[in-house]
Amino acid sequence: MADTLTITDNRTGRTYEVDITDDTISAMDLRQIKVADDDFGMLSYDPGFKNTASTRSDITYIDGAAGILEYRGYPIEQLAEQSSFLEVAWLLMHGELPSQDEYDQWTYDITHHTFVHENMKDFIDGFHHDAHPMGMLVSTVGALSTFYPDAKDATDPETRHLQMTRLIAKFPTLAAFAYRHSIGWRPSYPDNELSFAGNFLNMMWKTTELRYEPDPVLAKAMDRLFILHADHEQNCSTTTMRTIGSSDADPYSAAAGAVAALYGPKHGGANEAVLRMLEEIGSVDEVPDYVQRAKDGEFRLMGFGHRVYKNFDPRAAVIKDLAHEVFEVTGKNPLIDIAVELEKIALEDDYFVDRKLYPNVDFYSGIIYQAMGFPTSMFPVLFAIGRIPGWLAQWQENLLDPEQAIARPRQVYVGERNRDFVPMSARS
Numbered sequence: 543m544a545d546t547l548t549i550t551d552n553r554t555g556r557t558y559e560v561d562i563t564d565d566t567i568s569a570m571d572l573r574q575i576k577v578a579d580d581d582f583g584m585l586s587y588d589p590g591f592k593n594t595a596s597t598r599s600d601i602t603y604i605d606g607a608a609g610i611l612e613y614r615g616y617p618i619e620q621l622a623e624q625s626s627f628l629e630v631a632w633l634l635m636h637g638e639l640p641s642q643d644e645y646d647q648w649t650y651d652i653t654h655h656t657f658v659h660e661n662m663k664d665f666i667d668g669f670h671h672d673a674h675p676m677g678m679l680v681s682t683v684g685a686l687s688t689f690y691p692d693a694k695d696a697t698d699p700e701t702r703h704l705q706m707t708r709l710i711a712k713f714p715t716l717a718a719f720a721y722r723h724s725i726g727w728r729p730s731y732p733d734n735e736l737s738f739a740g741n742f743l744n745m746m747w748k749t750t751e752l753r754y755e756p757d758p759v760l761a762k763a764m765d766r767l768f769i770l771h772a773d774h775e776q777n778c779s780t781t782t783m784r785t786i787g788s789s790d791a792d793p794y795s796a797a798a799g800a801v802a803a804l805y806g807p808k809h810g811g812a813n814e815a816v817l818r819m820l821e822e823i824g825s826v827d828e829v830p831d832y833v834q835r836a837k838d839g840e841f842r843l844m845g846f847g848h849r850v851y852k853n854f855d856p857r858a859a860v861i862k863d864l865a866h867e868v869f870e871v872t873g874k875n876p877l878i879d880i881a882v883e884l885e886k887i888a889l890e891d892d893y894f895v896d897r898k899l900y901p902n903v904d905f906y907s908g909i910i911y912q913a914m915g916f917p918t919s920m921f922p923v924l925f926a927i928g929r930i931p932g933w934l935a936q937w938q939e940n941l942l943d944p945e946q947a948i949a950r951p952r953q954v955y956v957g958e959r960n961r962d963f964v965p966m967s968a969r970s
Protein backbone atom coordinates (compact mmCIF):
# COMPACT_ATOMS: atom_id res chain seq x y z
CA MET A 543 0.00 0.00 0.00
CA ALA A 544 1.40 3.43 -0.99
CA ASP A 545 1.78 6.30 1.48
CA THR A 546 -0.63 8.42 -0.50
CA LEU A 547 -4.14 9.81 -0.18
CA THR A 548 -6.47 9.51 -3.16
CA ILE A 549 -8.88 12.43 -3.26
CA THR A 550 -11.88 12.43 -5.55
CA ASP A 551 -13.43 15.83 -6.21
CA ASN A 552 -17.08 14.95 -6.80
CA ARG A 553 -17.66 18.39 -8.35
CA THR A 554 -15.49 17.38 -11.32
CA GLY A 555 -15.00 13.62 -10.98
CA ARG A 556 -11.24 14.19 -11.00
CA THR A 557 -9.00 12.24 -8.57
CA TYR A 558 -5.73 13.35 -7.08
CA GLU A 559 -2.88 11.41 -5.44
CA VAL A 560 -1.41 13.28 -2.44
CA ASP A 561 1.69 12.07 -0.56
CA ILE A 562 1.38 11.20 3.15
CA THR A 563 4.48 12.03 5.25
CA ASP A 564 4.58 11.62 9.05
CA ASP A 565 0.83 10.99 8.91
CA THR A 566 0.26 14.45 7.38
CA ILE A 567 -0.41 15.81 3.92
CA SER A 568 1.11 19.04 2.66
CA ALA A 569 -1.60 21.71 2.54
CA MET A 570 0.04 23.02 -0.65
CA ASP A 571 -0.88 19.71 -2.37
CA LEU A 572 -4.54 20.74 -2.06
CA ARG A 573 -4.01 23.73 -4.36
CA GLN A 574 -4.11 21.48 -7.45
CA ILE A 575 -7.76 20.70 -6.67
CA LYS A 576 -9.76 23.12 -8.84
CA VAL A 577 -13.05 23.28 -10.70
CA ALA A 578 -11.98 25.84 -13.30
CA ASP A 579 -8.34 26.01 -14.45
CA ASP A 580 -8.01 29.66 -13.33
CA ASP A 581 -9.27 28.88 -9.79
CA PHE A 582 -6.80 29.69 -7.00
CA GLY A 583 -7.04 26.10 -5.82
CA MET A 584 -8.23 24.45 -2.61
CA LEU A 585 -7.20 25.64 0.88
CA SER A 586 -7.59 23.88 4.24
CA TYR A 587 -9.71 25.78 6.78
CA ASP A 588 -8.67 25.42 10.43
CA PRO A 589 -9.63 28.22 12.91
CA GLY A 590 -7.33 28.05 15.97
CA PHE A 591 -5.13 25.58 14.04
CA LYS A 592 -6.83 22.71 15.90
CA ASN A 593 -5.66 20.22 13.29
CA THR A 594 -2.74 21.91 11.56
CA ALA A 595 0.97 21.15 12.04
CA SER A 596 2.93 24.37 11.54
CA THR A 597 6.42 22.88 11.76
CA ARG A 598 8.59 19.83 12.22
CA SER A 599 10.26 19.99 15.60
CA ASP A 600 12.55 17.83 17.76
CA ILE A 601 12.32 19.96 20.90
CA THR A 602 9.24 18.82 22.88
CA TYR A 603 7.11 15.72 22.52
CA ILE A 604 3.58 15.52 23.94
CA ASP A 605 1.26 12.53 23.82
CA GLY A 606 -2.03 14.09 24.93
CA ALA A 607 -3.88 10.78 25.24
CA ALA A 608 -1.18 9.12 27.36
CA GLY A 609 -0.27 12.24 29.37
CA ILE A 610 3.36 12.15 28.21
CA LEU A 611 5.64 15.23 28.07
CA GLU A 612 9.33 15.00 27.08
CA TYR A 613 11.93 17.73 26.47
CA ARG A 614 14.37 16.50 23.81
CA GLY A 615 13.19 12.97 24.62
CA TYR A 616 13.70 13.21 28.41
CA PRO A 617 10.49 12.65 30.49
CA ILE A 618 9.40 15.74 32.38
CA GLU A 619 9.11 13.73 35.61
CA GLN A 620 12.83 12.82 35.51
CA LEU A 621 13.93 16.34 34.60
CA ALA A 622 11.80 17.89 37.36
CA GLU A 623 13.26 15.42 39.88
CA GLN A 624 16.93 15.25 38.82
CA SER A 625 17.80 18.29 36.68
CA SER A 626 17.95 22.07 37.20
CA PHE A 627 16.22 24.86 35.30
CA LEU A 628 19.46 26.13 33.73
CA GLU A 629 20.41 22.59 32.66
CA VAL A 630 16.93 22.14 31.10
CA ALA A 631 17.26 25.53 29.36
CA TRP A 632 20.56 24.34 27.84
CA LEU A 633 18.94 21.03 26.85
CA LEU A 634 16.05 22.80 25.10
CA MET A 635 18.37 25.20 23.25
CA HIS A 636 21.12 22.74 22.29
CA GLY A 637 19.34 19.36 22.13
CA GLU A 638 21.66 17.58 24.58
CA LEU A 639 22.35 17.73 28.32
CA PRO A 640 25.45 19.89 28.95
CA SER A 641 28.85 18.56 29.97
CA GLN A 642 30.13 19.76 33.34
CA ASP A 643 32.31 22.40 31.62
CA GLU A 644 29.43 23.55 29.42
CA TYR A 645 27.14 23.72 32.46
CA ASP A 646 29.65 25.68 34.54
CA GLN A 647 30.25 28.20 31.72
CA TRP A 648 26.49 28.46 31.07
CA THR A 649 25.77 29.11 34.76
CA TYR A 650 28.55 31.74 34.83
CA ASP A 651 27.19 33.45 31.70
CA ILE A 652 23.62 33.54 32.98
CA THR A 653 24.74 34.80 36.38
CA HIS A 654 26.69 37.64 34.78
CA HIS A 655 23.89 38.80 32.49
CA THR A 656 21.19 39.34 35.11
CA PHE A 657 21.61 43.15 35.31
CA VAL A 658 19.55 45.48 33.13
CA HIS A 659 20.50 49.01 32.00
CA GLU A 660 19.76 51.55 34.76
CA ASN A 661 17.49 53.46 32.35
CA MET A 662 15.15 50.44 32.56
CA LYS A 663 14.40 51.47 36.15
CA ASP A 664 13.21 54.89 34.93
CA PHE A 665 11.10 53.09 32.31
CA ILE A 666 9.48 50.92 34.99
CA ASP A 667 8.98 53.94 37.27
CA GLY A 668 6.82 55.41 34.52
CA PHE A 669 4.14 52.76 35.05
CA HIS A 670 1.11 53.48 37.20
CA HIS A 671 1.40 52.06 40.76
CA ASP A 672 -1.17 49.36 40.03
CA ALA A 673 0.08 48.40 36.57
CA HIS A 674 -0.26 44.63 36.00
CA PRO A 675 3.25 43.07 36.02
CA MET A 676 2.50 41.20 32.79
CA GLY A 677 1.83 44.53 31.07
CA MET A 678 5.13 45.77 32.46
CA LEU A 679 6.94 42.62 31.31
CA VAL A 680 5.57 42.90 27.75
CA SER A 681 6.89 46.47 27.62
CA THR A 682 10.25 45.99 29.31
CA VAL A 683 11.15 42.87 27.29
CA GLY A 684 10.36 44.76 24.10
CA ALA A 685 12.37 47.73 25.37
CA LEU A 686 15.44 45.47 25.75
CA SER A 687 15.64 45.37 21.94
CA THR A 688 16.56 49.07 21.99
CA PHE A 689 19.59 48.36 24.20
CA TYR A 690 20.91 45.53 22.01
CA PRO A 691 20.67 46.54 18.34
CA ASP A 692 23.18 43.78 17.53
CA ALA A 693 20.34 41.32 18.20
CA LYS A 694 19.01 41.96 14.73
CA ASP A 695 21.74 39.73 13.29
CA ALA A 696 20.24 36.51 14.66
CA THR A 697 21.80 34.44 11.89
CA ASP A 698 25.21 34.74 13.59
CA PRO A 699 25.41 31.83 16.10
CA GLU A 700 27.47 33.73 18.68
CA THR A 701 25.21 36.81 18.56
CA ARG A 702 22.14 34.56 18.75
CA HIS A 703 23.51 32.68 21.78
CA LEU A 704 24.35 35.98 23.51
CA GLN A 705 20.79 37.30 23.06
CA MET A 706 19.30 34.02 24.29
CA THR A 707 21.59 34.16 27.35
CA ARG A 708 20.60 37.78 28.04
CA LEU A 709 16.86 37.04 27.79
CA ILE A 710 16.94 33.99 30.09
CA ALA A 711 19.12 35.89 32.59
CA LYS A 712 17.10 39.12 32.55
CA PHE A 713 13.53 37.80 32.67
CA PRO A 714 13.69 37.23 36.48
CA THR A 715 15.24 40.68 36.96
CA LEU A 716 12.52 42.44 34.93
CA ALA A 717 9.85 40.35 36.69
CA ALA A 718 11.13 41.20 40.17
CA PHE A 719 11.63 44.87 39.29
CA ALA A 720 8.00 45.03 38.10
CA TYR A 721 6.83 43.50 41.38
CA ARG A 722 8.92 45.86 43.52
CA HIS A 723 7.50 48.82 41.56
CA SER A 724 3.96 47.60 42.24
CA ILE A 725 4.56 47.66 46.02
CA GLY A 726 6.46 50.95 45.94
CA TRP A 727 9.82 49.45 46.89
CA ARG A 728 13.18 50.15 45.27
CA PRO A 729 14.48 47.18 43.29
CA SER A 730 16.64 44.51 44.90
CA TYR A 731 19.63 43.90 42.62
CA PRO A 732 20.90 40.46 41.52
CA ASP A 733 23.23 38.60 43.89
CA ASN A 734 25.78 36.60 41.88
CA GLU A 735 26.45 34.24 44.79
CA LEU A 736 22.92 32.80 44.59
CA SER A 737 21.40 30.16 42.29
CA PHE A 738 19.10 31.20 39.44
CA ALA A 739 15.95 30.58 41.48
CA GLY A 740 17.52 31.78 44.76
CA ASN A 741 18.54 35.04 43.11
CA PHE A 742 15.01 35.54 41.81
CA LEU A 743 13.65 35.13 45.35
CA ASN A 744 16.33 37.58 46.51
CA MET A 745 15.24 40.19 43.94
CA MET A 746 11.61 39.64 44.97
CA TRP A 747 11.77 39.56 48.76
CA LYS A 748 15.04 41.16 50.04
CA THR A 749 14.40 43.97 52.56
CA THR A 750 16.90 45.44 55.04
CA GLU A 751 19.12 42.37 55.52
CA LEU A 752 22.66 42.76 54.13
CA ARG A 753 22.30 39.54 52.11
CA TYR A 754 19.08 37.67 51.40
CA GLU A 755 19.23 33.97 52.26
CA PRO A 756 16.63 32.11 50.14
CA ASP A 757 14.96 29.15 51.81
CA PRO A 758 16.53 26.11 50.05
CA VAL A 759 13.21 24.22 49.87
CA LEU A 760 11.43 27.19 48.28
CA ALA A 761 14.33 27.90 45.90
CA LYS A 762 14.33 24.24 44.80
CA ALA A 763 10.54 24.31 44.40
CA MET A 764 10.80 27.51 42.30
CA ASP A 765 13.47 25.89 40.13
CA ARG A 766 11.31 22.80 39.56
CA LEU A 767 8.28 24.94 38.72
CA PHE A 768 10.37 26.76 36.12
CA ILE A 769 11.38 23.37 34.66
CA LEU A 770 7.74 22.27 34.44
CA HIS A 771 6.86 25.43 32.48
CA ALA A 772 9.95 25.48 30.23
CA ASP A 773 8.36 24.38 26.95
CA HIS A 774 5.18 22.89 25.57
CA GLU A 775 5.56 22.56 21.79
CA GLN A 776 3.35 24.74 19.57
CA ASN A 777 1.14 26.44 22.17
CA CYS A 778 -0.32 29.90 21.61
CA SER A 779 2.64 31.93 22.93
CA THR A 780 5.26 29.73 21.25
CA THR A 781 3.41 30.04 17.94
CA THR A 782 3.45 33.80 18.48
CA MET A 783 7.22 33.70 19.13
CA ARG A 784 7.74 31.70 15.92
CA THR A 785 5.40 33.94 13.93
CA ILE A 786 7.14 37.17 14.96
CA GLY A 787 10.54 35.51 14.48
CA SER A 788 9.52 34.42 10.98
CA SER A 789 9.71 38.04 9.85
CA ASP A 790 13.37 38.17 11.09
CA ALA A 791 12.38 40.50 13.96
CA ASP A 792 14.89 40.43 16.86
CA PRO A 793 14.30 37.90 19.70
CA TYR A 794 13.45 40.61 22.26
CA SER A 795 10.56 41.88 20.12
CA ALA A 796 9.44 38.29 19.47
CA ALA A 797 9.60 37.49 23.20
CA ALA A 798 7.51 40.59 23.99
CA GLY A 799 4.83 39.21 21.67
CA ALA A 800 5.05 35.79 23.29
CA VAL A 801 4.59 37.36 26.75
CA ALA A 802 1.53 39.20 25.42
CA ALA A 803 0.04 35.94 24.13
CA LEU A 804 0.76 34.18 27.43
CA TYR A 805 -1.06 36.98 29.30
CA GLY A 806 -4.46 35.75 28.10
CA PRO A 807 -6.65 33.89 30.66
CA LYS A 808 -7.12 31.03 28.21
CA HIS A 809 -3.35 30.49 28.23
CA GLY A 810 -0.80 31.54 30.85
CA GLY A 811 -3.22 33.89 32.56
CA ALA A 812 -5.20 30.84 33.69
CA ASN A 813 -3.14 30.30 36.86
CA GLU A 814 -4.15 33.78 38.05
CA ALA A 815 -7.77 33.05 37.07
CA VAL A 816 -7.69 29.73 38.97
CA LEU A 817 -6.83 31.46 42.25
CA ARG A 818 -9.58 34.03 41.76
CA MET A 819 -11.98 31.16 41.01
CA LEU A 820 -10.98 29.20 44.15
CA GLU A 821 -11.28 32.36 46.28
CA GLU A 822 -14.71 33.01 44.74
CA ILE A 823 -15.83 29.45 45.60
CA GLY A 824 -14.68 30.18 49.13
CA SER A 825 -15.31 26.79 50.75
CA VAL A 826 -15.44 23.07 49.99
CA ASP A 827 -19.23 23.11 50.59
CA GLU A 828 -19.73 25.56 47.69
CA VAL A 829 -17.90 23.36 45.13
CA PRO A 830 -20.90 21.27 43.89
CA ASP A 831 -22.94 24.41 43.12
CA TYR A 832 -20.00 26.01 41.34
CA VAL A 833 -19.40 22.90 39.21
CA GLN A 834 -23.09 22.88 38.23
CA ARG A 835 -22.87 26.52 37.13
CA ALA A 836 -19.83 25.65 34.99
CA LYS A 837 -21.78 22.78 33.44
CA ASP A 838 -24.63 25.21 32.75
CA GLY A 839 -22.14 27.19 30.71
CA GLU A 840 -22.00 30.21 33.04
CA PHE A 841 -18.19 30.13 32.93
CA ARG A 842 -15.28 27.77 32.40
CA LEU A 843 -13.49 26.00 35.25
CA MET A 844 -10.12 27.73 34.99
CA GLY A 845 -7.19 25.31 35.18
CA PHE A 846 -9.27 22.59 33.51
CA GLY A 847 -9.04 21.37 29.95
CA HIS A 848 -6.33 21.42 27.36
CA ARG A 849 -6.11 21.46 23.58
CA VAL A 850 -3.67 18.54 23.57
CA TYR A 851 -3.97 16.65 26.87
CA LYS A 852 -7.14 14.60 26.76
CA ASN A 853 -5.99 12.80 29.85
CA PHE A 854 -4.10 14.16 32.87
CA ASP A 855 -1.48 16.87 32.33
CA PRO A 856 1.74 15.25 33.69
CA ARG A 857 2.88 18.63 34.96
CA ALA A 858 -0.23 19.00 37.14
CA ALA A 859 0.58 15.68 38.83
CA VAL A 860 4.14 16.80 39.68
CA ILE A 861 2.99 20.25 40.84
CA LYS A 862 0.32 18.71 43.09
CA ASP A 863 3.04 16.70 44.86
CA LEU A 864 5.31 19.75 45.00
CA ALA A 865 2.60 21.68 46.86
CA HIS A 866 2.99 19.54 49.96
CA GLU A 867 6.79 20.12 50.06
CA VAL A 868 6.23 23.88 49.90
CA PHE A 869 3.49 23.79 52.55
CA GLU A 870 5.98 22.18 54.96
CA VAL A 871 7.79 25.54 54.89
CA THR A 872 5.03 28.06 54.22
CA GLY A 873 2.13 26.41 55.99
CA LYS A 874 -0.78 24.83 54.12
CA ASN A 875 -2.74 27.00 51.69
CA PRO A 876 -6.40 26.26 52.59
CA LEU A 877 -7.39 26.75 48.94
CA ILE A 878 -5.83 23.38 48.16
CA ASP A 879 -8.72 21.62 49.90
CA ILE A 880 -11.15 23.42 47.59
CA ALA A 881 -8.98 22.55 44.56
CA VAL A 882 -8.76 18.87 45.50
CA GLU A 883 -12.56 18.71 46.03
CA LEU A 884 -13.15 20.52 42.72
CA GLU A 885 -10.87 18.05 40.91
CA LYS A 886 -12.59 15.08 42.59
CA ILE A 887 -16.13 16.21 41.73
CA ALA A 888 -15.27 17.29 38.18
CA LEU A 889 -13.49 14.03 37.36
CA GLU A 890 -16.56 12.05 38.46
CA ASP A 891 -18.91 14.17 36.35
CA ASP A 892 -19.83 13.14 32.79
CA TYR A 893 -19.76 16.76 31.55
CA PHE A 894 -16.02 16.95 32.23
CA VAL A 895 -15.22 13.31 31.53
CA ASP A 896 -17.03 13.38 28.17
CA ARG A 897 -15.15 16.55 27.19
CA LYS A 898 -11.88 15.12 28.56
CA LEU A 899 -11.41 18.11 30.85
CA TYR A 900 -8.70 17.36 33.42
CA PRO A 901 -6.62 19.69 35.61
CA ASN A 902 -3.83 21.32 33.59
CA VAL A 903 -0.52 22.86 34.61
CA ASP A 904 -2.28 26.00 35.86
CA PHE A 905 -4.68 24.31 38.26
CA TYR A 906 -2.31 23.74 41.19
CA SER A 907 0.60 26.07 40.40
CA GLY A 908 -1.17 29.20 41.65
CA ILE A 909 -1.88 27.60 45.04
CA ILE A 910 1.85 27.09 45.52
CA TYR A 911 2.73 30.57 44.31
CA GLN A 912 0.22 32.12 46.73
CA ALA A 913 1.62 30.06 49.61
CA MET A 914 5.10 31.33 48.69
CA GLY A 915 3.84 34.90 48.98
CA PHE A 916 3.44 35.87 45.32
CA PRO A 917 0.42 38.06 44.50
CA THR A 918 -1.90 36.49 41.90
CA SER A 919 -0.92 39.13 39.34
CA MET A 920 2.63 37.69 39.39
CA PHE A 921 1.52 34.13 38.52
CA PRO A 922 1.62 34.50 34.70
CA VAL A 923 4.96 36.33 35.10
CA LEU A 924 6.37 33.24 36.85
CA PHE A 925 5.05 31.16 33.95
CA ALA A 926 6.93 33.47 31.54
CA ILE A 927 10.24 33.10 33.44
CA GLY A 928 9.94 29.35 33.06
CA ARG A 929 8.86 29.49 29.41
CA ILE A 930 11.48 31.86 27.94
CA PRO A 931 14.00 29.05 27.22
CA GLY A 932 11.31 27.12 25.34
CA TRP A 933 10.28 30.18 23.37
CA LEU A 934 13.91 30.81 22.43
CA ALA A 935 14.60 27.19 21.48
CA GLN A 936 11.50 27.18 19.26
CA TRP A 937 12.37 30.60 17.77
CA GLN A 938 15.88 29.36 16.97
CA GLU A 939 14.55 26.13 15.41
CA ASN A 940 12.18 28.16 13.26
CA LEU A 941 14.99 30.50 12.18
CA LEU A 942 17.23 27.59 11.14
CA ASP A 943 14.51 25.50 9.48
CA PRO A 944 14.95 25.67 5.68
CA GLU A 945 11.29 24.65 5.24
CA GLN A 946 10.03 27.72 7.11
CA ALA A 947 8.94 31.03 5.56
CA ILE A 948 7.38 34.22 6.90
CA ALA A 949 4.09 33.26 8.55
CA ARG A 950 1.25 34.48 6.34
CA PRO A 951 -1.96 32.37 6.47
CA ARG A 952 -4.71 32.70 3.85
CA GLN A 953 -8.41 33.39 4.53
CA VAL A 954 -11.87 32.54 3.28
CA TYR A 955 -13.35 35.94 2.34
CA VAL A 956 -17.06 36.13 3.15
CA GLY A 957 -17.53 39.89 2.99
CA GLU A 958 -19.05 42.33 0.49
CA ARG A 959 -17.49 43.01 -2.94
CA ASN A 960 -17.28 45.87 -5.48
CA ARG A 961 -19.26 48.45 -3.48
CA ASP A 962 -19.49 52.09 -4.75
CA PHE A 963 -18.48 54.80 -2.25
CA VAL A 964 -21.48 56.56 -0.61
CA PRO A 965 -20.93 60.24 0.21
CA MET A 966 -21.86 61.32 3.77
CA SER A 967 -24.85 63.31 2.50
CA ALA A 968 -26.33 60.19 0.97
CA ARG A 969 -25.86 57.94 3.98
CA SER A 970 -28.87 57.07 6.17
Ligand code: SDX
Nearest residue numbers: 774777808809810812842843844845846847848849897902
Ligand atom coordinates in the same frame (compact mmCIF):
# COMPACT_ATOMS: atom_id res chain seq x y z
C1 SDX B 1 -2.04 26.47 29.13
O1 SDX B 1 -1.30 24.86 24.59
C2 SDX B 1 -0.59 24.66 25.64
O2 SDX B 1 0.25 23.81 25.65
C3 SDX B 1 -0.89 25.60 26.76
C4 SDX B 1 -0.15 25.29 28.04
C5 SDX B 1 1.33 25.50 27.88
O3 SDX B 1 2.08 24.91 28.67
O4 SDX B 1 1.71 26.34 27.05
O5 SDX B 1 -0.39 23.95 28.45
C6 SDX B 1 -0.58 26.21 29.18
O6 SDX B 1 -2.44 27.42 28.51
C7 SDX B 1 -2.97 25.53 29.84
C8 SDX B 1 -4.48 25.89 29.61
C9 SDX B 1 -4.83 26.98 30.62
N1 SDX B 1 -6.19 27.51 30.35
C10 SDX B 1 -7.21 27.26 31.15
O7 SDX B 1 -7.16 26.53 32.14
C11 SDX B 1 -8.49 28.02 30.78
C12 SDX B 1 -9.69 27.06 30.84
N2 SDX B 1 -9.54 26.07 29.79
C13 SDX B 1 -10.04 26.39 28.50
O8 SDX B 1 -10.56 27.61 28.16
C14 SDX B 1 -9.86 25.36 27.42
O9 SDX B 1 -9.94 24.11 27.99
C15 SDX B 1 -8.61 25.50 26.62
C16 SDX B 1 -8.51 26.85 26.00
C17 SDX B 1 -7.41 25.24 27.47
C18 SDX B 1 -8.65 24.46 25.49
O10 SDX B 1 -9.74 24.74 24.74
P1 SDX B 1 -10.04 23.94 23.37
O11 SDX B 1 -9.15 22.76 23.23
O12 SDX B 1 -10.05 24.93 22.27
O13 SDX B 1 -11.45 23.34 23.69
P2 SDX B 1 -12.81 24.09 23.43
O14 SDX B 1 -12.68 25.52 23.88
O15 SDX B 1 -13.22 23.83 22.02
O16 SDX B 1 -13.82 23.34 24.46
C19 SDX B 1 -14.32 22.04 24.12
C20 SDX B 1 -15.56 21.87 25.00
C21 SDX B 1 -16.53 23.04 24.95
O17 SDX B 1 -17.81 22.54 25.32
P3 SDX B 1 -18.93 22.34 24.14
O18 SDX B 1 -19.02 23.66 23.38
O19 SDX B 1 -18.40 21.21 23.29
O20 SDX B 1 -20.21 21.99 24.87
O21 SDX B 1 -15.15 21.79 26.39
C22 SDX B 1 -15.69 22.90 27.10
C23 SDX B 1 -16.09 23.94 26.07
O22 SDX B 1 -17.15 24.73 26.57
N3 SDX B 1 -14.64 23.37 27.98
C24 SDX B 1 -14.81 23.68 29.26
C25 SDX B 1 -13.52 24.04 29.71
N4 SDX B 1 -12.64 23.95 28.69
C26 SDX B 1 -13.34 23.54 27.62
N5 SDX B 1 -15.90 23.69 30.05
C27 SDX B 1 -15.69 24.06 31.35
N6 SDX B 1 -14.49 24.41 31.86
C28 SDX B 1 -13.39 24.41 31.07
N7 SDX B 1 -12.20 24.76 31.59
